[in-house]
Amino acid sequence: MRHRLTPHRCLLAASILFLGVSFLKAEPAEGTNKLIVPEVAALTKSDMDQAAKSDDLTLPMPGEFFAAIGKRNRPNWTLFYRTPLTMTYGNRAQIALNLGGLIADGYIAVEAQDGRQVKNIGKDIIALAKQLGVSQNVLGRGNSITDFAENNEWNALKEELEATQNDVRAAMASMEDQDLVILVNLGGWVRGTEVVSSVVAQNYDPDDAKLLRQPAIIDYLNKQMEQLPQALQEQALIHDLKKRLLAVHDLASYPIDHTPTQAEVVTLRTAVSQIMPIITTSTK
Amino acid sequence: MTLRRLLFLFLTLTQAVASLRAEDDQTVAARSAAFDLAGAFSANDGYKLRDGFFSVKLKKGESKIFTVNLYAGNSYWFCVATAPVVKKMEVTLFDETGKVLPIQPFSDGARAAAGITAAYSGTYYVKISVADSSNSESSTACLLYAYK
Numbered sequence: 254m255r256h257r258l259t260p261h262r263c264l265l266a267a268s269i270l271f272l273g274v275s276f277l278k279a280e281p282a283e284g285t286n287k288l289i290v291p292e293v294a295a296l297t298k299s300d301m302d303q304a305a306k307s308d309d310l311t312l313p314m315p316g317e318f319f320a321a322i323g324k325r326n327r328p329n330w331t332l333f334y335r336t337p338l339t340m341t342y343g344n345r346a347q348i349a350l351n352l353g354g355l356i357a358d359g360y361i362a363v364e365a366q367d368g369r370q371v372k373n374i375g376k377d378i379i380a381l382a383k384q385l386g387v388s389q390n391v392l393g394r395g396n397s398i399t400d401f402a403e404n405n406e407w408n409a410l411k412e413e414l415e416a417t418q419n420d421v422r423a424a425m426a427s428m429e430d431q432d433l434v435i436l437v438n439l440g441g442w443v444r445g446t447e448v449v450s451s452v453v454a455q456n457y458d459p460d461d462a463k464l465l466r467q468p469a470i471i472d473y474l475n476k477q478m479e480q481l482p483q484a485l486q487e488q489a490l491i492h493d494l495k496k497r498l499l500a501v502h503d504l505a506s507y508p509i510d511h512t513p514t515q516a517e518v519v520t521l522r523t524a525v526s527q528i529m530p531i532i533t534t535s536t537k
Numbered sequence: 538m539t540l541r542r543l544l545f546l547f548l549t550l551t552q553a554v555a556s557l558r559a560e561d562d563q564t565v566a567a568r569s570a571a572f573d574l575a576g577a578f579s580a581n582d583g584y585k586l587r588d589g590f591f592s593v594k595l596k597k598g599e600s601k602i603f604t605v606n607l608y609a610g611n612s613y614w615f616c617v618a619t620a621p622v623v624k625k626m627e628v629t630l631f632d633e634t635g636k637v638l639p640i641q642p643f644s645d646g647a648r649a650a651a652g653i654t655a656a657y658s659g660t661y662y663v664k665i666s667v668a669d670s671s672n673s674e675s676s677t678a679c680l681l682y683a684y685k
Contacts (some may be wrong), residue, residue: 288639291627296602296635304602304662309589310680311604316585317684321608321658329561408585415588463609469633469660470606509633509657 308422310474312438315357315445316411319364328452330365334358336375338533340380347490349433350532352381353440354423359398359414361448363407371402371410379418385433387424391417405480432485435477439494442474443528446505450522457515465513465521468506471498490531497528563620564592567679570618574648575683578614584683593665594675595619600666603680607655614643614683616650617665620676623647625669628680631662 321330335358342348350464355378362370375398382391383395394417401410418441453461478486478495485491504521507513513521568590578584593601607613615628628651630638638661641652655661665680 261608287641289642290637290639291629291642293629293637293664295637296631296664298635300602301604301633301635301662304604305591305593306604307589307591309587310591310663310682311606312607313606314587317608317611320585320685321611326612408583411585412588419588460610464658466658467606469604509659 264401287424290484306473308434308438309419312442312470312527314418315360316363316415318445318449318464319360319426322449322452322461323364325460326458328364328456330361331363331367331370333448334365334370336514338377339382340377342384344488345406345433346436346485346488347532348381348384349425349430349436350440350443350490350494352378352385352477353418353437353442354444354529354532355381355440356414356418356437359361359417360411360442360445363410363414366405366407368402368405372399375402377454382424385421385425385430386428387421391420391422391424394420429463432481435474436483439474439478439498440532442470443532445498445503447522447525447529450518450525453514453523454518457518459512462513462515462518464506465518466507466511467506468502469522471502471505474498475502488532493531494528497531500524501528563580563677564679566675567592567618567620567669568681570648571616571679571681573613574618574643574650575616575681578616578650578652578683582685584612584614584685586683590679590681592677592679595665595667595678596675597623597667597670599671599675600664601678603660603663603665605661605663605682606659607653607661609655609658611684612652612654614650614652615680616682617646617678617680618648619667620678621647621676622672623667623670623676623678624648625667626678627664627666627668629664629666632657633660635662635665 339352342351355374359371359374362374375395378451379391379395394413397413398410401413418437421437425431450465453465475498481491501524506525571590579586591603595601615648617626617628619626624646626647626649628649630640630651630653632638638653643650663680665678
């Protein structure tokens with residue numbers, strides 16, 4: 254059977270081609286574009302100094318850190334589980350710090366694809382959130398975490414954990430507990446760095462070691478700690494944390510082209526690991 | 538207080554509420570469009586969306602720079618969306634010294650994205666710009682990112 258190229262068929266073919274191109278344009282997919290270098294001026298020092306910073310963009314979540322470390326050598330994440338926390342803390346600052354740490358633990362359980370552990374951590378998150386009075390906001394998230402864990406929806410769980418952290422932060426802000434939000438972030442970062450530095454120290458790989466370079470994140474956390482109310486800064490817990498965070502800053506501020514040695518990684522891990530007991534030891 | 542003053546006060550309040558609501562609607566629409574765009578990377582290529590976002594009002598020719606911290610080896614898409622009156626939105630990435638970085642670009646009128654695989658762990662800068670718009674008013678642009 255022969256097909257004649259009539260004007261109608263030409264129009265139909267052109268329409269299909271146009272629709273196809275439009276669809277590709279609307280649905281971006283990896284690999285459809287090559288790398289380009291935009292023809293724009295480099296940033297000046299002033300541009301960089303004035304660049305906006307926010308928790309949502311400037312501060313990576315523990316899940317991003319764990320995604321990076323798990324690319325080359327998949328760690329045995331179960332080795333980094335903690336024994337259950339005491340959950341009886343004497344002040345809100347310490348609860349906030351531990352809430353952040355627990356959310357990081359949630360990511361570890363997700364990386365380990367351990368549904369039972371995820372559910373246990375979800376329950377602990379709710380319990381701590383209750384002590385801060387923000388449980389209503391995160392209760393729904395706790396149920397979602399359980400559902401996703403039962404259905405092995407690991408990617409959805411990562412997003413749910415971040416959404417839980419954001420809900421906790423939003424609830425704190427609405428309760429005029431904005432000051433404590435930084436402590437949730439700090440608790441998560443300390444726990445994440447403790448785990449990643451332990452992974453690298455135990456199974457040293459130069460590329461993995463480079464992940465531990467994070468001076469700007471520590472600067473950001475330090476600056477936020479400086480903005481805490483004086484009364485909070487005078488608490489022994491916060492005072493001690495600030496001092497130790499400054500020490501960790503120097504240990505994690507490698508030049509961009511430097512690969513941390515195993516000894517340097519061990520030193521960093523030791524310094525970060527010494528922060529965790531300060532956060533978790535009950536003051537009650 | 539005269540009737541005229543009462544009427545003026547009422548109109549001013551109505552205008553203010555309308556303006557606030559318009560701003561909220563714009564932010565919601567921009568955020569929704571940005572999440573839609575990033576969602577395509579998530580659905581097609583296994584990227585995980587960050588739950589957070591940043592919104593800012595920009596006019597034609599204006600831009601905003603953000604600081605982000607990325608981990609070496611992770612791949613990222615920075616996605617921005619704004620009101621449909623914007624004809625061309627741009628996303629550019631810079632390293633911690635301010636040097637322009639090669640990106641995988643995506644551009645579709647009021648939506649744009651830049652993809653990158655981080656070569657080092659540390660600070661990067663994301664610049665979003667309104668390159669062209671059909672009017673001179675500012676529109677809310679929303680930036681977020683996805684990673685894997």
